[in-house]
Amino acid sequence: MATVDLVVTDLDGTLWSGDADTHPATVAAWQELERRGVPVLVATGRRVTSTREPLARLGFAPPAVMMNGALAIDLGTNERFHSWHYAAEDAIAVLAAFRAAGVEPCVYVDHYRVDVFFGDRPATHPDHLAAFGATAERADLEEIVSSVPVMMFGIMGHAVDPFPALASSVTETAQPHLAPSDQYGGHSFTVTPAGLSKWTGVVAYCTRAGLDPTRVLAIGDGPNDRELLAGAAIAVAPADASDEARRDADHIVGSPREGGWAEILDLI
Numbered sequence: 001m002a003t004v005d006l007v008v009t010d011l012d013g014t015l016w017s018g019d020a021d022t023h024p025a026t027v028a029a030w031q032e033l034e035r036r037g038v039p040v041l042v043a044t045g046r047r048v049t050s051t052r053e054p055l056a057r058l059g060f061a062p063p064a065v066m067m068n069g070a071l072a073i074d075l076g077t078n079e080r081f082h083s084w085h086y087a088a089e090d091a092i093a094v095l096a097a098f099r100a101a102g103v104e105p106c107v108y109v110d111h112y113r114v115d116v117f118f119g120d121r122p123a124t125h126p127d128h129l130a131a132f133g134a135t136a137e138r139a140d141l142e143e144i145v146s147s148v149p150v151m152m153f154g155i156m157g158h159a160v161d162p163f164p165a166l167a168s169s170v171t172e173t174a175q176p177h178l179a180p181s182d183q184y185g186g187h188s189f190t191v192t193p194a195g196l197s198k199w200t201g202v203v204a205y206c207t208r209a210g211l212d213p214t215r216v217l218a219i220g221d222g223p224n225d226r227e228l229l230a231g232a233a234i235a236v237a238p239a240d241a242s243d244e245a246r247r248d249a250d251h252i253v254g255s256p257r258e259g260g261w262a263e264i265l266d267l268i
Contacts, residue, residue, distance in 0.1 A: 010220035020054035025259030065201030070151035082204035125157025157184025197227035
């Protein structure tokens with residue numbers, strides 16, 4: 001049996017499927033890890049509220065690396081242990097690239113009151129925009145990226161057409177992530193600062209908690225999990241993960257629809 005100090009898990013398509021539909025076997029396995037004293041760290045592209053609330057419904061409030069590594073918070077104590085945002089000039093350039101591609105992103109920020117700003121013509125799926133609720137606010141995006149720390153740009157549930165070229169246009173200043181969107185259909189496209197990944201937040205957590213980052217099991221399903229899987233001592237992917245994640249994995253487990261996440265207990 002391998003010795004693991006930390007389990008790191010993606011959420012969508014990994015811990016759960018669809019709209020946070022979590023198999024009972026997965027919940028029981030997480031509880032078993034807690035019983036064994038093995039901490040679980042979440043690493044997701046989601047923002048704080050959309051990470052916290054579905055996990056709370058399951059009875060969990062773990063530490064979490066969010067927005068693909070831009071922000072990390074202990075959801076139980078609200079202690080922040082990592083953050084990384086764009087330099088203003090880079091945020092301005094990335095927004096300009098979205099504009100040139102004809103799509104207007106949501107702008108995820110480090111702000112005392114608002115999680116996300118959006119403009120007059122948001123390209124994200126209407127249900128995604130509605131899900132922000134009171135945590136989002138309409139604003140002049142050019143003014144926002146010039147004056148507020150920006151952590152991520154994102155569009156969910158959109159046709160894939162503009163994104164490959166847009167991704168190529170921002171790679172010098174940013175890290176694009178393109179993947180199918182399980183929740184909203186179409187594709188999701190997020191852009192974080194250059195050099196940032198979920199693994200950055202994992203290392204920050206290990207430093208804070210006094211854990212060895214060479215003794216991590218990580219499970220993820222998407223292209224934005226590649227650095228996470230590469231950094232982990234034991235890399236795991238669900239059977240229905242992206243081709244990239246399955247290629248990077250040491251072990252393949254069942255789909256989250258079948259409670260495959262619980263199979264990681266056999267790898268620890």
